[in-house]
Amino acid sequence: MTTTIMRTTARIVVPIILVVAISLFLQGHNMPGGGFIGGVLTVAAFTLIYVAYSLDYLEVGVLDREVDYDRQIGEHRTVTAYRRLFKFGLVVTVGSGLAALLFGEPFLSQGFAYFQFPLFGEVKIASAIVFDLGIFCVVVGGLLTIFSVVGAE
């Protein structure tokens, strides 16, 4: 699958997918999108990189790090990073729910408020975005863990 056509396509498409994914995630509360959709699209972008290049491309080619090939896949640095990501996501999700308790609301209650920003004017920010961020991280971390481990087989 690592043909030149595939690689060139991936080079162009991946950044676009990532930008779309982030915009879908951010606009989710008011327009189609959200944490899950944004997350899965991000996963798609990363998977495209794996298919076109390899699991270690991000480590070696982009981050310019050494890769220890003797390690088991479970301890691979990329995989541990993904594991950390979904743990972080779970903490954020639960934490955003617990935060509601501090305000005397039931677990997982959400709220929203209006803020004034220069250039943007009045912007409505809902606390649900934090919860959604957690979901985003869980989806990205969880699915990429599965794919990188399965893909390495």
Next chain:
Amino acid sequence: MEPALWVLAVAIGLPFVAAALTPLLSRVVGERVGYFGAAVATVSFGLVLTQVGTEGTVATPWIPSHDVALRFHVDGLALLFGLLASGIGVLIFAYAATYMHGMPDLGRFYMALLAFMGSILGVAFAADLVVLFLFWELTSVTSFVLIGYHTEDASSRYSARMAMVITVGGGLCLLVGLLVLAVAAELAGVGAFDLAAILENGDAVRAVMEENGLFVPALVLVTVAAAAKSAQVPLYFWLPGAMVAPTPVSAFLHSATMVKVGVYALGRVRPLFHGPEWTALVATLGMLTMAVGAILAVLASDIKELLAYSTASHLGLMIAAFGFQTHYGPEAGAFHLFNHALFKAALFLVAGIVAHEAGSRQIDELGGLRRGLPVTAAITAVATLSMAGLPPFSGFYSKEILFEAAWETAQAGGGLAWLYPATAVFASIFTVLYSLRFLWLFLGEKPGELGTVHRAPFLLVAPPAVLAVGVAFVSLLPDTAIGFIVDDAASAAALEPVEINAKIPTKLSGPVAMSIVTIGAGFAAFPYYSEIRAVLTRIHGATRQVHPVTVYNGVLGATDRTSTAVSAHVHTGQIRTYVWWLLASTCALAVAGYASTATGLPTPTSAETPVAMILVLGVAVLAAIAVSIAESHVTGVLTLGILGFMVAIFYILASGPDLALTQLVVETLLLLIFLLVIEELPAFYGELERGKVVRDAALSVLVGATAFVSVLYAAPAADSGLTETAEKYVSAAVPEGGGTNVVNVILTDFRAFDTLGESIVIVIAALSVLVLLTMRDRGETQ
């Protein structure tokens, strides 16, 4: 005076907190962690002691929307039970610190023991049905952990599992029984889960239960639960098995406290359920157990086994006592609960000393122990004579009151009711027999093969000595103990005023004659102990087929064989088999659900369908056909992709942009995953078996039909607008959730708990894949 909530909360909560700390602490201080447990038990005991004299209910809300609260009720019965649990707990922890010397996993052992003590205190004071159930089950779970202490020993695991199956099975009956009670209480206008209020308004709740035909089912369910927990016929057999646990556990859980939970619960609900049905069920059950347990105790060959069956027999006595309608019933039940806890815990601790110092628990190998263990012999004498019910020992008083209760019931009922006193005397003769046999371990001749018996260390003898002093105290000054707590305990379970009269009788009456017969016959028969045992052994052997434990093993074995047979078909290791069963059972459940609730087949409503939609769905159908006749994986996956994208377009046409986006993204991802694994797959499909094709086709049709019917049921009528739920979500999305995308607001706000659960599913899936793939090689090399 009102009880203090914080005192109770600390007394119950502290053991749990301590349990959580124990594993860490045991790493620091090692075996001395036992003394830490004793200190915790002392604090709990002291706190409970401060509540003596108070009465009432205190509560703090837990789940206010369902009226569930951490509700604690304090009265004589609860205090008696709580004081026994924590007081004996102190002695047990002190004893265990020496007894468990050099044993492995002490952190886990003390953790379970502490958690158990907290749970039993919870049961004692709980006045909320939900809280009561939770603590009740916690005692079963901790008991399971403690019985299975020797995890590497097969018999230990078998016994632990048996205890778990029986007591938790009983717990399920309790759950249903309590729910019945809760429903009745709600109908009667009493708080649904408030046990204290239910008991206070007993007549109203009872009337509602009787009106709806729920009285007898609730009574039976609660009694079965109590019988399972308190080792009543025919569910007694787990108790002797539980003796594989270390002796402190047997003394604490399986004689003094946990097995009394059933007795205690029956005492609690006695005012609610009393009546002819109650007596017929509970008193008969108790009497039967009293007799069967006593006979089996005589049969026993191991000293702990003897004590276990004797415990079942005495539990039967207490249950029978609570079963009688006269005021003597609760008097005997509460008083014997107290007496039995003292003398039986002492005897178990003595059994531990004997096993430790003489190196054997076989009755036939032991004898003449008084020379090596003089103090232990004195303890045993006091405890066994109390157990036998000999005057002037404490056990005599409570048994005499039971005889009075049985006698009065027989006089009132006449006819068959005379079986109660007859059974009581019959069982008590055997009680005298096995009590004397236990005492004979110390008095008789020392067998030659028994080596030298060492003097027991002070810390092992002190705890049973304290209990024996307690027995002696109650024997000499019964009125002090009765006035302190037992009277209040009995009146909590009684309907009429109680007045416990513990005196050596001076005049001959029916019950006194029963005592005389019991003791006389017991002593007269003791010289023929081995002959009696031989006859009983023959009967026992001949009836092996109908023993409850045989039935238990048979049922378990049959379950085991069935599941092995089923799993050979379901659990083949091939994904297609799993998918097949998964889909088939999902469809079956869905269809069963529709069949049980629907009023008829839904009729499709004909609405105007746009041409675009027909086109898109037409392409989807073509793609579906193409998938099933595709010749290679590549064509199969690509045509499946077409199907997926058509569904996405359909969502767009049906104005579901979020669904469409998700479908598109997931479809893309599926294609990419396929690209990841394509090199590993065979290029073309193999030959198909005819049978498999037919089977799979049938399943496909079933799945399609189920989905079709589901859609028809779910679809709204053509002209109706939004459903009530949809209306609510749409109108509330902006003002309450602050977002105009209703789907997203539902996901992140209104039903965020569901989303949280789903994200946990993703994490679990990721972890499972990770573990499966990284552990695979490890499994093969081992």
